[in-house]
Amino acid sequence: MSWIEKEEALERTFEFADFIEAFGFLSQVALLAEKANHHPEIHNVYNKVSLRLSTHDAGNRVTEKDRKLAKAIDKLSSV
Amino acid sequence: MSWIEKEEALERTFEFADFIEAFGFLSQVALLAEKANHHPEIHNVYNKVSLRLSTHDAGNRVTEKDRKLAKAIDKLSSV
Amino acid sequence: MSWIEKEEALERTFEFADFIEAFGFLSQVALLAEKANHHPEIHNVYNKVSLRLSTHDAGNRVTEKDRKLAKAIDKLSSV
């Protein structure tokens, strides 16, 4: 599975074994986001994490910033 | 501001100074939730965290489990 | 590598690719620890995390509580 582009955003849902695995991933996403100063919209229900990337400063569309953060997230060993 | 009951769930939105404060809060909520074995639906956009508490095993309605976790979250010093 | 028993405690050092991977692991350990109501001594330097498990209530020696938490940590997918 990969990121899909819709409504002017990149979206991807990640599914884990349980909440502990999901939150470990979320902590890593938080660190990548704060470092990049670019924060995804995060939605979590138990073992599922949905991320939505969009660049507000650019009028809510997908920019290079979003693609770069999506790639960094995909490289995490927890994915 | 406090929790509001709607659509058979308790909901509350928390607003912080920035993402770092919001994520510190979210980490604490994660610990309370895992300990209670009862996990809220979490939605985060930068400095805002929305939580939704409902008991799925009881047919998606608000039970004592939800009220107890809501109270524990309200007692966090970061709130 | 595995846990070693010394000075009346179980100890293990985990090494990761970078701080982000190390902190993702640490978040998971925190959740397991709070759930078990049994907390390891944690030491972190960049990509290294050292954990030390001992039961204070039992006079600082290794008990079943420590072995159980060590096993739960070893089962994390990030390890």
Add this chain to the structure above:
Amino acid sequence: MSWIEKEEALERTFEFADFIEAFGFLSQVALLAEKANHHPEIHNVYNKVSLRLSTHDAGNRVTEKDRKLAKAIDKLSSV
């Protein structure tokens, strides 16, 4: 209480109500550290967190990088 300078490092111990409060703080420190690309040595035992800041690239002495990160940590609302 404040940071003390010893053995070529800035050190400070923070004490919280419990592990949940301590870990919320630690998550915020992690975000500040990754953002600054400068990571403290972290030691945690239940409700206590000890941080040690030193600049390895400068021969393990205290530099402006350490003072800057110490100040950012002191500004966290959880402190």
